[in-house]
Amino acid sequence: MTADSPLTSRRPYLLRAMHEWITDNRQTPHVVVDATVAGVVVPAQHVRDGKIVLNIDYGATAQLFIKNEGISFSARFGGVPFQIFLPVLAVLGIYARETGQGMIFSDDDAGPPPAAPPPSPLDNTSAAESRRAKFTVVK
Numbered sequence: 001m002t003a004d005s006p007l008t009s010r011r012p013y014l015l016r017a018m019h020e021w022i023t024d025n026r027q028t029p030h031v032v033v034d035a036t037v038a039g040v041v042v043p044a045q046h047v048r049d050g051k052i053v054l055n056i057d058y059g060a061t062a063q064l065f066i067k068n069e070g071i072s073f074s075a076r077f078g079g080v081p082f083q084i085f086l087p088v089l090a091v092l093g094i095y096a097r098e099t100g101q102g103m104i105f106s107d108d109d110a111g112p113p114p115a116a117p118p119p120s121p122l123d124n125t126s127a128a129e130s131r132r133a134k135f136t137v138v139k
Contacts, residue, residue, distance in 0.1 A: 011088050011105055012068045018094045018103050019056065019066060027096035028057045031071070032104075037090035039070070043077045054084065055097070 015031075022029040031054050033040065035047040042052050054075070056064060061073040071086040095102025 008068065009088060011091065012066065012070075014103060014105070015071070015088070015091060015094055016066045022094070022096045022102070023058065025096070027098045028055060028060075029094055029102075030055055030097050031086065031094050032092045033086050034090045034092055037087055039085065039087040040090045041083065041085040043082050046077060051092070054086075056094075 019029050033042065033052050033054060034050065035042055035044075035052050036050045042054070046052055055061075056071065056073065058064060061075050064073040065071070068088065070088050071091065072084060074081055074083050076082070091105065093102060093104040
């Protein structure tokens with residue numbers, strides 16, 4: 001990958017990791033979805049205020065796939081089977097129903113972070129300070 005190549009979105013990787021962590025701890029993973037995003041396929045009668053919360057536990061879904069493009073699975077709503085598709089950008093967060101622990105995604109999770117500006121020659125920081133790792137808060 002060259003410096004000019006954009007990084008892939010980290011959101012699908014975080015979704016897979018959180019889903020695994022939640023299920024490994026015998027809890028029930030739920031996703032909060034923006035149902036107004038293009039490509040979302042969910043039963044419209046269950047959408048409230050443009051959002052829907054879905055149980056993505058293995059016991060509540062069939063053929064669950066969490067891929068880089070989106071989440072797909074089959075589920076029953078009122079006994080009627082429905083094929084769901086959630087583009088990754090539509091997933092706002094994932095959490096455990098029992099504890100509420102999880103992750104809310106920001107727009108930064110959707111793609112590459114912005115490039116840092118080059119250091120200014122007038123900057124008063126020392127060379128050692130400029131080489132230090134810098135951390136950002138992950139919400």
